[in-house]
Amino acid sequence: MNDYIFTNTAIKEKENYTLVLKKKNIKLYENKNTVNKLKYLLKNNLLIIIIGEIILYNNKKFEIDKFVQKIKNFNLEKINSVLSKLSGNFNLIIFDFEKEKLFFARDVEATLPQYYNIYRNKFWISNLPFNLLNTKKINKQFCIHYLFFRYDYVYGNNKTFLKNINFVEAATSVYFFNSKIKIKKYWDKSFDQKKYYNISYNHAKKKTLSILKKCFKEFKLKKNLKNSILALSGGLDSATVAAIFKINKHKLKSFTAFYNSNDVVNETQPAKKIAQENCKSWKKIEINSKQFFNEWKSCYDIFSFPVCTSSFLGYLILYKKVKKLGYKNIINAGVGDHFFLGNFTVLKYYLADLFFNKDKSFILELNCWIKNFSTLEFPKTQELFFKFLKKHNFKKYGKLYSYKLLPELTGSNYLNKRLYNKDLNIFKGSSFIDAYQKQAIWFSERQPGLLPFLEIENFTQLKSIDPFDQIKLKNFFYNLNPKFKIKNGIGKTIIRDVLKKNLPECVLENKSKIGFNVPFSSWMLEDNEMHSFILKKIKLFKKLPFKDIVKIEKLILDFSNKKAYLQNTENSMFIWQITNLVMWYCKKNFI
Numbered sequence: 290m291n292d293y294i295f296t297n298t299a300i301k302e303k304e305n306y307t308l309v310l311k312k313k314n315i316k317l318y319e320n321k322n323t324v325n326k327l328k329y330l331l332k333n334n335l336l337i338i339i340i341g342e343i344i345l346y347n348n349k350k351f352e353i354d355k356f357v358q359k360i361k362n363f364n365l366e367k368i369n370s371v372l373s374k375l376s377g378n379f380n381l382i383i384f385d386f387e388k389e390k391l392f393f394a395r396d397v398e399a400t401l402p403q404y405y406n407i408y409r410n411k412f413w414i415s416n417l418p419f420n421l422l423n424t425k426k427i428n429k430q431f432c433i434h435y436l437f438f439r440y441d442y443v444y445g446n447n448k449t450f451l452k453n454i455n456f457v458e459a460a461t462s463v464y465f466f467n468s469k470i471k472i473k474k475y476w477d478k479s480f481d482q483k484k485y486y487n488i489s490y491n492h493a494k495k496k497t498l499s500i501l502k503k504c505f506k507e508f509k510l511k512k513n514l515k516n517s518i519l520a521l522s523g524g525l526d527s528a529t530v531a532a533i534f535k536i537n538k539h540k541l542k543s544f545t546a547f548y549n550s551n552d553v554v555n556e557t558q559p560a561k562k563i564a565q566e567n568c569k570s571w572k573k574i575e576i577n578s579k580q581f582f583n584e585w586k587s588c589y590d591i592f593s594f595p596v597c598t599s600s601f602l603g604y605l606i607l608y609k610k611v612k613k614l615g616y617k618n619i620i621n622a623g624v625g626d627h628f629f630l631g632n633f634t635v636l637k638y639y640l641a642d643l644f645f646n647k648d649k650s651f652i653l654e655l656n657c658w659i660k661n662f663s664t665l666e667f668p669k670t671q672e673l674f675f676k677f678l679k680k681h682n683f684k685k686y687g688k689l690y691s692y693k694l695l696p697e698l699t700g701s702n703y704l705n706k707r708l709y710n711k712d713l714n715i716f717k718g719s720s721f722i723d724a725y726q727k728q729a730i731w732f733s734e735r736q737p738g739l740l741p742f743l744e745i746e747n748f749t750q751l752k753s754i755d756p757f758d759q760i761k762l763k764n765f766f767y768n769l770n771p772k773f774k775i776k777n778g779i780g781k782t783i784i785r786d787v788l789k790k791n792l793p794e795c796v797l798e799n800k801s802k803i804g805f806n807v808p809f810s811s812w813m814l815e816d817n818e819m820h821s822f823i824l825k826k827i828k829l830f831k832k833l834p835f836k837d838i839v840k841i842e843k844l845i846l847d848f849s850n851k852k853a854y855l856q857n858t859e860n861s862m863f864i865w866q867i868t869n870l871v872m873w874y875c876k877k878n879f880i
Contacts, residue, residue: 334387341379391465399459426452440597442696445732459731508756517618519543523556526625531567532791540569549577550808562793589876599807601741624757628766629781630774638725657778700863810861
């Protein structure tokens, strides 16, 4: 039989949480510093491993003994039906010693990564590919996609940068028996229930405030917030956290990070106003181009794979600075965008719902979208909206809505050959917004950041905690009428109304919040040391096995001459990706 090796490893340790199964001999090596703790139980010839936390089964408190009874027959289809009833943030691994069957899965929300490979007759599973780097076989096609497609299309499927290392997709289970692997997608109906869809707006507002107060109070009791600090971005989600904690009579300490550059929106002034009204204390944390460059040069001592965007290098610097201040937790508010539909990308899917359902408000909302979000680089018109529907094959069959996720090119001016990709992802739901929520969580928004965030947490021993990340809140907000969240082309309507007496007007009226974006497009040309570094890496690209895909001499010439058009989003993203691919390739000794 094969050996099965499960690892859940912190970045600098060789064997943290390593389970070696050979017949019934089990060895467990535990590192207490690992961010996500592992629990395991051996019962009825089953080894059950839970990384993270399972909270509910079928909306009741999860009990491991009852769970074992449900799965003791170890039928694949039955386990998938059981999985859809589990709630929590977890990776689940089950091994049957008697039948020599292996089963593992990720939860629907998919906040913990999971990888696997087969090497020297051993089956390896890990939350970090760092533990599985026993292969030098580059996945050439994946690397090319990383170079020329936006990151939100590349990540989320079961492929990785290395051929023999596979990623377990969100809401997916893997079954291994007799040297055969079966992969199956499952999901619960949390996006499609519409339990609160028909309540009145006033009822929804009252319920929103009451459930946030209750859940944030429970969050405070469950988590030790003594050494915690709130990341106050200046946006509505983190402001909501500050306001609700103040209402609950527990003001939080807070900070706001900003980049020392004229090319990004500085959110420190609105953040300061939020903090003055709602927080116990507030401080600014600056990140400049020199700090960014110094961390970038050595970042692949920490990161297993090429980093999808420059923002995660910014997070690494930020986490190290916050750690030096003596904190153990950063309170983030990342889930709020999914609850309140604040990401402007989702507005297109909302408009698609209105259009396909012949809603009278479609024209008004379309015109508001055009007015509110048109820019010189990203114009908005009716024609572009309908091209978007056609391009992504939006369809409605009765009560089922679907569309295809197609890639957006980066660096198209430097593409030497036409790219073909057959891996088109189709997302379905009870509305286009529901389908988009699945796309965002399972593929395009959450998955690219999971691995770098985990590696940052493990390296700094600073954990990110999110008070929005609670099952009660998910079950309420995911099933609330989207018309309560989007109005006149602006998202998060309901939370703006609920907290209009608690937050400054500059925050409530802010429509242009863009996130923690690094001014990489300007730094790469303005900082001479960084420019020289990037140019050397681009020249090294000639040694990579997929060099023919890039018009490398043209890129070298344009970058040497600091052509202004390199600063647009498409080209600057491409330069980030090609530089990081070379850095990773060299650091991991593929050259």
